[in-house]
Every structure is written in structure tokens, then in C-alpha cells.
Amino acid sequence: MEPNIATSIGPIQLDRPVMLASGILGISLDVFNRLYRSGAGAVVTKSLSTEPWEGYPNPTIFSVNGGGWINAVGLSNPGAENFAKMIEPNKDVPIIVSLVGSIPEDFEKMVKEFQNCKVTAYELNLSCPHVAKVGLEVGDDPELVKKIVSTVKNSTNVPVIAKVGLGTTHYLKTVGTAIDSGIDAITAINTVRAMAIDVETQRPILSNKYGGLSGTPIKPIALRCVYEISSKYDIPIIGCGGISTWEDAIEFFLAGASAIQLGSAIGDNWIDVFNEINNGISQYMKKKNYSKIEEMIGLAKKS
Amino acid sequence: MDLQRNHNHTTIVTIEKVIDETPTVRTLVFSDDVMSDVLPGQFAMVWIPGINELPMSVMISDESGKAAFTVRKHGESSTGLFNVKVGEKIGIRGPYGNSFDLKEGKLLLVGGGTGLVPMMRLLTHVRPTDDVTVLIGAKSKDEVFFEDLANRLLEKNAHQVIVSTDDGSYGEKGFVTDLVEKYVEQTKFDGVYVCGPEIMMYKTVQSAHSRGIFVQASLERMMKCGVGICGSCCVGEDLVCKDGTVFDGQHLSENKEFGKFHRNKAGILENY
Numbered sequence: 001m002e003p004n005i006a007t008s009i010g011p012i013q014l015d016r017p018v019m020l021a022s023g024i025l026g027i028s029l030d031v032f033n034r035l036y037r038s039g040a041g042a043v044v045t046k047s048l049s050t051e052p053w054e055g056y057p058n059p060t061i062f063s064v065n066g067g068g069w070i071n072a073v074g075l076s077n078p079g080a081e082n083f084a085k086m087i088e089p090n091k092d093v094p095i096i097v098s099l100v101g102s103i104p105e106d107f108e109k110m111v112k113e114f115q116n117c118k119v120t121a122y123e124l125n126l127s128c129p130h131v132a133k134v135g136l137e138v139g140d141d142p143e144l145v146k147k148i149v150s151t152v153k154n155s156t157n158v159p160v161i162a163k164v165g166l167g168t169t170h171y172l173k174t175v176g177t178a179i180d181s182g183i184d185a186i187t188a189i190n191t192v193r194a195m196a197i198d199v200e201t202q203r204p205i206l207s208n209k210y211g212g213l214s215g216t217p218i219k220p221i222a223l224r225c226v227y228e229i230s231s232k233y234d235i236p237i238i239g240c241g242g243i244s245t246w247e248d249a250i251e252f253f254l255a256g257a258s259a260i261q262l263g264s265a266i267g268d269n270w271i272d273v274f275n276e277i278n279n280g281i282s283q284y285m286k287k288k289n290y291s292k293i294e295e296m297i298g299l300a301k302k303s
Numbered sequence: 304m305d306l307q308r309n310h311n312h313t314t315i316v317t318i319e320k321v322i323d324e325t326p327t328v329r330t331l332v333f334s335d336d337v338m339s340d341v342l343p344g345q346f347a348m349v350w351i352p353g354i355n356e357l358p359m360s361v362m363i364s365d366e367s368g369k370a371a372f373t374v375r376k377h378g379e380s381s382t383g384l385f386n387v388k389v390g391e392k393i394g395i396r397g398p399y400g401n402s403f404d405l406k407e408g409k410l411l412l413v414g415g416g417t418g419l420v421p422m423m424r425l426l427t428h429v430r431p432t433d434d435v436t437v438l439i440g441a442k443s444k445d446e447v448f449f450e451d452l453a454n455r456l457l458e459k460n461a462h463q464v465i466v467s468t469d470d471g472s473y474g475e476k477g478f479v480t481d482l483v484e485k486y487v488e489q490t491k492f493d494g495v496y497v498c499g500p501e502i503m504m505y506k507t508v509q510s511a512h513s514r515g516i517f518v519q520a521s522l523e524r525m526m527k528c529g530v531g532i533c534g535s536c537c538v539g540e541d542l543v544c545k546d547g548t549v550f551d552g553q554h555l556s557e558n559k560e561f562g563k564f565h566r567n568k569a570g571i572l573e574n575y
Contacts, residue, residue: 023533024532024533024534025531025532025533025534025537025542026534027534027535027537027566027570028534028537028539028540030537030539030540030559031534031537031540031542033540034540046534046570052569052570052571053569054567054568054569055527055568055569057355057380058348058350058355058356058357058380058527059313059348059350059355059356060356060527060528060533061527061528061529061530061532061533062313063309063311063312063313063396063530065309065312069532071528071532071533073527073528073533076527076535076568076569076570077569077570078569078570078571079569079571082571198313198315198352198394200315200392201315201352201392201394203352203353205313205350205394207355263532264532266531266532267311267528267530267531267532270531270545271531
């Protein structure tokens, strides 16, 4: 029997377990359709704010020698209202809308904008490491996390995911707070705050100086976080961070993730990477005699 | 050649020569084996330290092992590049993007402004048997450049280089797209290639494609990453950095945004 690579992340059902991570390629519905046709199980949008944001000037991305990228795009996005209008015609693609804001009211307002859209879930960005007053600065404040999660949960019946990262408050504490406030699932992790300096011109390369490190160098860190979260809490997890091969995806399932997200791998392998990983997962399941993804989630914790 | 170089990693080069092409257009020459050999239509992300980083088509140089950027001062970033002096350093990464499918026989190349850059590089790839027509569009006489260069690159070919200016101060008077219409009506070209302002490309693609003539355009969009991650350069479902910069007329005629919209820095669609 052909293995089934469909997966459930709590209340969220996806036909395929590999999603596009937030911040990547996400400003046109045509591109979303293309990604879906290319094997993505869902696409997570760029993090949307209440108003349009231009982001930082270039350079906004830097390729690290030895692997990985550091980016400080600065959460550029057309704003929730414009974006909701753009995705309103969507019928086919499971779209997870990423939201970023500073106060509960920002999130409440944005959720209302999407009333007429087919939204699979909301993902709250509590972990962007390079923009002031949002992202990690919010995620690091447990009181604020509590208020934002409960506000969004009270504003919608659509499942709500919190994306956590490595800030000054331990991410396990942030996860605990989000769970206590009613979150449906956790995405772990975001990029890791980092920088690059050019030795010839002797200045930071990114216009924002600091950015977030993504790609293969952070995969072992992300994997450790997923393992720790799934060891401590009973909450569906989406693994994210440096995943570029099917073996990486399986590692995350074994650590306790129900699905995965990727972004940087697209910069290296373009969008063929979705089906490459889907096929690899399928082959592995056949070899190991699994009929469902569920059967392997968290298996690495048994030893 | 530095084959081991990670082309995504920024390489610092020193500007060795600055050529004033027009009062607002300059060519900055530097030594770099990788960039000297790029394909027509490919681009580099160019870092002007402390100012910005922008996508630039890679210009040819007379000297081997060298390449150049030809820039028109326009906004803050392009003016920053325009003002780089001999001896100053810039960063480059790439090359990125695809290239033209160069047909054999009767060729028509159409360029407007710095859109002539990939056309000049394309001219270095034509075969001696090709019969080449180059149309150069400019606003006025003092904005005309690369006419002599095009003639020089085509020395061994049957060729003509025709300039049109919007105000008629040099060459033929009118828009270059009117010339395109005239030429594709007269001649069954084997390939038409265009780079310049989007409306110019749109009309050129229409003129050729509607007559069943193979046509390709090299598109320009605001870019941040250049590597298919940020999504800033999307045109409909296409990403200019990864799927382009060169697209076929057939494909472009099915794209809902080409010639009509571009996206601003926040990703909001704006009309051309």
C-alpha cells in the first residue's frame, strides 16, 4: 500500500507535511498556487502588519560562507487589508496567515480583515529577531504573549499557531504561556539573531546590521528545540529551521513534529525541493512500513 | 578563474575606470573573471557599501577578465552607484538568472536606456552569418549611448543600428516601439530580443508575438535577495530572479501582470 503523507497538526489537516515557511516568496496568490502545485502542503504568508511596511533597505540578505543565510528584510508586507483582498479569490491553497504586531488589538484587527478569506490557520509571529517592538520583543514578554494568544483565540474559530524563537525569555516558557492561553500548535523555531561584517570595507553588511540566521547551520538547534518542546508539553509542533532534505524532515518527525516548514532550501534548490522531500518521506515510510506520518512522530523519544 | 567562489557570497571589487556615457549614465569597469564571462541577461546584486544593494545587468568590457555596470542615476541607490569613483570598492554577488535563446539568421535587438546592457552582451554571442538589426530608443540626443559600440560589435555582420529619439533631436523621431512595429511588419525575423522600460518591452513582445515571431524580454523588478527567497520580484507566478530575467513572448502573453503592474517595496501592486 502507498503510504499516506497527509498529517494533522491538532485541528489542522494537510494533505502533505511540508509547508512554505513565513517570510519566503509570499506576496502573490499566483505564486502560492504554483507552490501548492509544486508539492507544498500549505503556504505560510509573509508576516502581515496592520499597515503596509516597506522593510529595510538592501542589503537585506547575506549568504554565509559555510552555509546558511542571514536576512533582515524587515518584515516588508502589503499590510493585512491589502493582503486579504489579494487572497480572497483563493479556493485551493491551504494558506496559513502569519501576523505580526505589538499589542493584542493589532492582531484582533487583522483577524477581522480575513473574515471573507479561506484561512487554514493563523500563525502568530512571536519571534522575528530583527524588528523592534514586534516579533521576539513580544515573544519575550509572557504577559503580552498571554494577552495576544487569548485575544486571537477569542476573535476566531480558525486554529492559531504560535511561532517561537530564541530570545531572552526561554522559548519553553513562551510555549508554556501560549499553551495556557489556548494555542492550538507551535512552530519552532524562527531565525536566530546574527550578523556579518565585511573585512574589506570593515562594516556590517546588512543595512539593519543585525539579521536572522536561517538554513542548514540552525537545523540541529531547531531539532533540539522541537525535541525539548515535545518532551515537555503535549502540543502539536511544526518543525522549522534549516530543513533542506527528506532526512531532515524525518528527523523532525522523530523529534516530535507533526509537520515541517522550509524557506532557505528554496534559495539553494528552488521550489522542486517540496516534491523531493515529499517523495523522500514516502520512500522512507514504505521502507519502514508506516502507513501514516503519525506513526513516526516522536519515536526518537522512546530510547 | 575562481571556480571555487560561492557565487552567493559578496566579493569586493575595485572600480578601475569610469566612463561617462551621457550626463546621467556611467559605466564602471572592474576586474572579475566570473562576471566577465556571464551570459547575456544574467545579473549581479551590487552592494554600494553604506548605501544599498541593487540588481544590475552585467555590462561587457573591451578587456578580457573585466566586466562593468552601466548605471543611470535615478533614485538613491542608483545615484550611489553612479557616484562611485575610480579606486573605490563595491560588492558583487551572482551571476543570477537565465539567458537568451539566441536564434540564427535575421535578428532584431531592441534596447532602451540601460536596457541596452544585456543587448550589448548578446551582440558578443551572434554568429558572423547572422543579419542583425539593433534599435536604440532614447528620450533625446544627449541620452543616446552604445550606438558606436553596437556598430563596432557587429563589424563582421550584415547589420544596421538605428536610433530613435522621442523628441526627434537625433535619428528617427518617435518611440522605438513604433520602429519595432515597422520592422517586424517588413521582415520575418528569426528572433527578437528586448530590454528596457516595461511598456517598451510589452509593446515589442506584442508586435512580434502576434505575428508568430519568436521574442524574448529581459525583465526588471525591485529585488531584495536575488535568489528566489524574498518574493519581491514576482510578476504573477514568475520570479524574475529565478525564472528570468529572460522570458519568452508566449509565456509573457499569458502573464496577467507583465506590462501592467509592478510591486512596490511593501509588495503592493501598482500600475505602470
